[in-house]
Amino acid sequence: MTSDTSAAGWQGWDAYAPFYDWENRRTIGRRDVRFWTDLARRADGAVLELGCGTGRLSVPVARAARRFVGIDRSAPMLRRLRVRIRRARLDGKTSILRGDIRALPFRRRWRCRLVMAPYGMLQSLLSDEDLARMLESVAGVLPRGGRFGIDLVPELPRWQEYHRRVGLRGPMSGGRRVTLIESVRQVREHGLTVFDQEFVEWRGRRRTVHRFSLAFRTVSVPQVAARLEQAGFRIDAVLGDYAGAEWSPDAEVWVIIARRV
Ligand SMILES: C[S@@+](CC[C@H](N)C(=O)[O-])C[C@H]1O[C@@H](n2cnc3c(N)ncnc32)[C@H](O)[C@@H]1O
CATH class of the missing domain: 3.40.50.150 (Vaccinia Virus protein VP39)
Known part of the structure; x- marks a missing residue:
């Protein structure tokens, strides 16, 4: 997880890359x-x-x-x-x-x-x-x-904080299934909103968990x-x-x- 004081905005995106299109097709889309x-x-x-x-x-x-x-x-x-x-x-x-x-x-x-x-x-x-x-x-x-x-x-600062909420779930390419479990934290002293993301990926019975954080300035x-x-x-x-x-x-x-x- 990102430590609040050392967060850098470019961090987290490498780990997000395999899931970015899957999630954003279901959110901002086109x-x-x-x-x-x-x-x-x-x-x-x-x-x-x-x-x-x-x-x-x-x-x-x-x-x-x-x-x-x-x-x-x-x-x-x-x-x-x-x-x-x-x-x-x-x-x-x-x-x-x-x-x-x-x-x-x-x-x-x-x-x-x-x-x-x-x-x-x-x-x-x-x-x-x-x-x-x-x-x-x-x-x-x-x-x-x-x-x-x-x-x-x-208005990122107005986003409600929540902890480990199932955001999305559904099929992904290659016969996989994915669940996104997301937490939102407001780190007000640094003017940041942090999304802690956990993507749980199932290939048949094999389960892999990918965790990373993305920090945004408010x-x-x-x-x-x-x-x-x-x-x-x-x-x-x-x-x-x-x-x-x-x-x-x-x-x-x-x-x-x-x-x-
Ligand atoms: C929200 S995504 C936007 C991707 C695309 N433009 C879209 O609209 O779907 C933000 C992108 O910014 C990149 N990024 C974050 N900080 C950066 C930096 N300091 N320099 C270059 N790229 C950065 C991330 O790697 C990520 O791919």
């Missing part, structure tokens, strides 16, 4: 896909996805974009994405990189037209310093007018908007759903669209 593909189509240039993971969004976005670059720190997540990109025959216009979004590994002159940070990606950065380093790095790859889209998971829309402005961005829009409704603190979706100035 709800945000159209939103990101529309933005990518309008970008009229290269699109960079921060924390692309197994490619839930990368494959449709790569189809819509002129050129697509995905970056993620987790090798097991990226292995899955590479298979999907190959199968979709998108290799020709796609680059997948293993790296940390706090120090983007691009040549000095490399630029893209849209950077996207979907599905709470930025909440994996657990301190203000990490957020500032990432913003500086993103500002370095966007030309003036280039856009930065951010989707935050709403940032707010005004806080991220202020940091964006300090880092040389202007806020174009703050949306409360994926169809363009205006944001309010109780909105189910928290999307910020910023522009490099």
Whole structure:
């Protein structure tokens, strides 16, 4: 389990990789896909996805974009994405990189037209310093007018704490069955919400337990908007759903669209 004081937001994802698609097909699914593909189509240039993971969004976005670059720190997540990109025959216009979004590994002159940070990606950065380093790095790859889209998971601090609740269960590929037992902890002194996940996998009568934790920072829309402005961005829009409704603190979706100035 993650110790609360040493948690790092990039931890836990390697162990999650085999279960990520299984769980997210049953949760977020394709709800945000159209939103990101529309933005990518309008970008009229290269699109960079921060924390692309197994490619839930990368494959449709790569189809819509002129050129697509995905970056993620987790090798097991990226292995899955590479298979999907190959199968979709998108290799020709796609680059997948293993790296940390706090120090983007691009040549000095490399630029893209849209950077996207979907599905709470930025909440994996657990301190203000990490957020500032990432913003500086993103500002370095966007030309003036280039856009930065951010989707935050709403109001993490309001999530009820619970202990060992069966979240999901069902069949998985290869004749397996999986049960997810989940706990949520609020670590208020560090501004973190921690998900302790236990995936119990059955192959016939053989049972394997996979345990890991994911920590997320409880940032707010005004806080991220202020940091964006300090880092040389202007806020174009703050949306409360994926169809363009205006944001309010109780909105189910928290999307910020910023522009490099
Ligand atoms: C919520 S998943 C999002 C995956 C995908 N974008 C989606 O929408 O389904 C977050 C991803 O961010 C990656 N990640 C977390 N911290 C990171 C960091 N500091 N640098 C690069 N990737 C990171 C994780 O490995 C994970 O794949």
